[in-house]
Amino acid sequence: MASSSASLKRREQPISRDGDQLIVTPLGAGSEVGRSCVYMSFRGKNILFDCGIHPAYSGMAALPYFDEIDPSSIDVLLITHFHIDHAASLPYFLEKTTFNGRVFMTHATKAIYKLLLTDYVKVSKVSVEDMLFDEQDINKSMDKIEVIDFHQTVEVNGIKFWCYTAGHVLGAAMFMVDIAGVRILYTGDYSREEDRHLRAAELPQFSPDICIIESTSGVQLHQSRHIREKRFTDVIHSTVAQGGRVLIPAFALGRAQELLLILDEYWANHPDLHNIPIYYASPLAKKCMAVYQTYILSMNDRIRNQFANSNPFVFKHISPLNSIDDFNDVGPSVVMATPGGLQSGLSRQLFDSWCSDKKNACIIPGYMVEGTLAKTIINEPKEVTLMNGLTAPLNMQVHYISFSAHADYAQTSTFLKELMPPNIILVHGEANEMMRLKQKLFTEFPDGNTKIMTPKNCESVEMYFNSEKLAKTIGRLAEKTPDVGDAVSGILVKKGFTYQIMAPDELHVFSQLSTATVTQRITIPFVGAFGVIKHRLEKIFESVESSTDEESGLPALKVHERVTVKQESEKHISLQWSSDPISDMVSDSIVALILNISREVPKIVVEEEDAVKSEEENGKKVEKVIYALLVSLFGDVKLGENGILVIRVDGNVAQLDKESGEVESEHSGLKERVRVAFERIQSAVKPIPLSAS
């Protein structure tokens, strides 16, 4: 990427009330961690970011607040990464709601998503009615999920979006969405620190107007990666050197792969350790290894260079372990086991048998949820309760070394400073941490041009963007660049959020649309002289040209240069014209006229003497009609002096001069309306001038 910071110019966007409204509503992860789901709406386009589940709840309670939105209105759903709290309610949302938009995630995310959720469904021990979805739903959802590659631009209904590397876990993405020029960045979980296999989150090339950013780490600062890794390997090395066993309870995917890489590399560099086995005991991680081995190219350069020699995810010193029965516990060893919280399962079994020996060690490698045993032992209690209910002394060493791949305060603030988004929305963080972060960020952006918001779940943030609508005038219309005051008329074609203005006959050149002309030819039975028709037509229409048909030599007439009337045979007349409303009307009247001629010979009675008298009557009638129509339009209409009508609407007064048609009013809107109404009424009631006869 040529993302030079020089191109990161802050976009000057005057925010005013009369722009288009943009709404951001967290449906989950608003001032909490878990069930990430953020809804966004702008100019009729609706986007949902992430679709997670709250790990601490079960059943419907774990879902984001989907009731707040109409799922069928969502155009695009974007999933940042495969973690349960970002992707696990997707099968529910896809299969059990009215959602029918499109879903996107990266290749690696999609591959792991299925494995992870299938595992999740199997492991989660909830009653059948609490099950949000089953394996079938997951399989069905796979067909609906589309993949997007990093940096690939996809356009759906005029919404343009693309994604950047986010660090955090394999396949994690930050989404940049562009709707009519307004850009929104959703970071998901991200990390700006490059580690053993993942790239650091990229700095987007363009500054967004809104940045929806995670705040998990709040104002904390991480230890440097190298110190962390050194502590980790030192603890392991010294423990096994003294004949102890090391237990690493870890979540199956994400950080576990990073730890395995560290271990494998450390073992490779220390031949004295080669006789000490390392196991990773997670069938899921084993399954996902194929994914890690395949998507090497979305990892960092370091690992890609290693790949040039051999696949670093083909571990040389680490072997998988399926269950505790396969584990021959003799002598020192290193075991990485799930679950990470030591709630149950293999990690707990090993913990129970190892905890009372002070030679052994347990390394907690990341953020632990409150209430789990892993969280408890960090505080090093004297005793712990085993799974069988007995208590045992906790003699093993417990180390907490955080390998969490969330951006810390330093990363977040530099990231935001380089992006300079005018609006920052914090999500995915504990309420207290978030407030601290908000306060601290305020001190970083003291100019006051940056708004920082921390909406709670279902609280909407409203913003206004005066997005310019730019059109491109092309083709014949653009031959001369117009000056102020010139008129421009043409067809406006809108595709997505781009507009083009063109001449109608060039429509097929510049767009996929085409125009058509419909020629109509109708035959009417008519017996009689063609001359009669001609005479009648000339009486009614202003322009009637007569000619003769070149082929048959029969007479033809052209009415208003639109409709050609021809004598086809002795018994038929034909009418031909090209469709448009006026020609259709002209032709209809010609048809009526011809039919009338053949029905009867009409009499023309000229009532000369009535003409003068009716002039006056007409005048009165017209006045009455005007009055009645105005009343029906405006309600309160009174006759004032000198033939002036006084119209009152909502407290505004307009005075209308019936003779001249002039309107006077304080309120310009009303004035305009009355003027237009009067014009129209007049043109409707005024008789057609008889001067033609």
Add this chain to the structure above:
Amino acid sequence: MGTSVQVTPLCGVYNENPLSYLVSIDGFNFLIDCGWNDLFDTSLLEPLSRVASTIDAVLLSHPDTLHIGALPYAMKQLGLSAPVYATEPVHRLGLLTMYDQFLSRKQVSDFDLFTLDDIDSAFQNVIRLTYSQNYHLSGKGEGIVIAPHVAGHMLGGSIWRITKDGEDVIYAVDYNHRKERHLNGTVLQSFVRPAVLITDAYHALYTNQTARQQRDKEFLDTISKHLEVGGNVLLPVDTAGRVLELLLILEQHWSQRGFSFPIYFLTYVSSSTIDYVKSFLEWMSDSISKSFETSRDNAFLLRHVTLLINKTDLDNAPPGPKVVLASMASLEAGFAREIFVEWANDPRNLVLFTETGQFGTLARMLQSAPPPKFVKVTMSKRVPLAGEELIAYEEEQNRLKREEALRASLVKEEETKASHGSDDNSSEPMIIDTKTTHDVVGSHGPAYKDILIDGFVPPSSSVAPMFPYYDNTSEWDDFGEIINPDDYVIKDEDMDRGAMHNGGDVDGRLDEATASLMLDTRPSKVMSNELIVTVSCSLVKMDYEGRSDGRSIKSMIAHVSPLKLVLVHAIAEATEHLKQHCLNNICPHVYAPQIEETVDVTSDLCAYKVQLSEKLMSNVIFKKLGDSEVAWVDSEVGKTERDMRSLLPMPGAASPHKPVLVGDLKIADFKQFLSSKGVQVEFAGGGALRCGEYVTLRKVGPTGQKGGASGPQQILIEGPLCEDYYKIRDYLYSQFYLL
């Protein structure tokens, strides 16, 4: 005015020569593709050499010799130094293709046009993009956006879209609209009405492409027929392009049928190729990535194919019928040529060509009809020197060395004379004077050159060379030795060091044997002898080129309907044929320039930008038509504060305009629509539609054309005055929007 666009072919027009075109957009010069043929004919590159230094960016479309072959040579010899843009697979597989080309050539000739290092350095700075990634150029190319899009044909194969000011220039050669086993079809049809389309006419005259299933069946039947009678099958293939599709076909078929005949894939880089390809799943077809997502089955975990990187392994393989895929497809060099010579005289054997050989190559000769009975082949082989020759070589080398040493010592002496007095090197012995290091080996004559170490410069004032001596004095104060706290800080880098050792500097992975071959500096020479090879084996050619055929090309161009079209890369007849076809049916501006003939395809389109004011837009009622929405606007030009033209509503009533019917009527669709409305409808002669009893409807004027030069559609409806007439007319109107 529009963006200025000029196209100048540098190679590959009116013939099947490699592709290389210069496209200049507002003065920014793109070199699109930089190909060479398997014969490495330098005369082909002459036009390129004249412009190489003016090029600002290189775009590569496919990872084969015809599209990338000249890149290392041009970078090294012709002064090409622009950044190169390609997709990740084109970069990787292209690199491997060039390695294979080089190693094959080196085996049979004293190939010196470029070296492995040249290949590495040419590919080192390739900027890798993903499909549909809009890459904004900076600097001179400010405002230009380039993006590769799926082309099919080869893994990573791209059509390039270059956009400036909303005008698209699309370069699409060797695309395939059909989906294959490992590739998706091209997305070319999703671009409509680009300002310029540059495309090839390669297959314009090629029409009878058989259906995929039938072709696969024939392909496999032919192979198994020969295997069953005990013959061997040779498929001359490219290094990393179309061969992947063939491997998948064979792999799939072998597992379905449970064949036990071995399949060998033999190129100098076969195992690296497959290793890389395994990690390119996201570039492959939907079905492949889907099968990986659901079952984690990597399609390129080949169970039936053995990857070989040298001929000895093949010779050592158990005897019996086998299938061998070997490079080069042209049979000009590489393993395929050797194997061909060995196998050609056995009538049980089969040589199966899957693509048309390059012009003037052995493969092309064998593909002629009728196939030749004998071919004269010059076989060359690199053999290590032995006996007298070796002695002579060594003497020669020694002589050269001595001469070199003598010359160097002369230079050195002069330098020392010149810089005498300033050589105060002893105080800081670790600072190495890089200028003098080069000559150091010979600088003091043969007498004591053996004891000198690289990087160590003996002070010229010293009588004899001596190792540098450091006086390690430590400083003391009242409390003992002074400690520098920095010495005790854990160095961050320590953690990384282990990994960095093996994260070698060679960009691409090479098989060990290949690496040894590359590093093999044993004296050797090339021996050539001419053979007459009797061709008694079967020769079969099948089309696995993965390019769209003539009919599809035409409909594709018609669909895209560019405003201007430039045709390249095809023999004269094909170019002329397609040019005429397009002139008659698609667009009036078709160009087929000669080599070094510059055609100006600047669009004569006028355009300017305006802002649509809120006041105007609130009164516009859009009507939806397919993807787009249309409306009629009458407006007046005003100014905004930022000197931008803005459209405001007309102050008075707008003058009436001629109404326009917008829409595309398909007679067949309309027929269905009418019958759904309960009107009796049937086709009458001459494309007319008889609706009800009396009314007929037909399209008149020039038909059968899409977009392009053709004007609006003309529809004629006629009938006697009756109710049906008006009803059908209303239905017809409902198909259009009146503006």
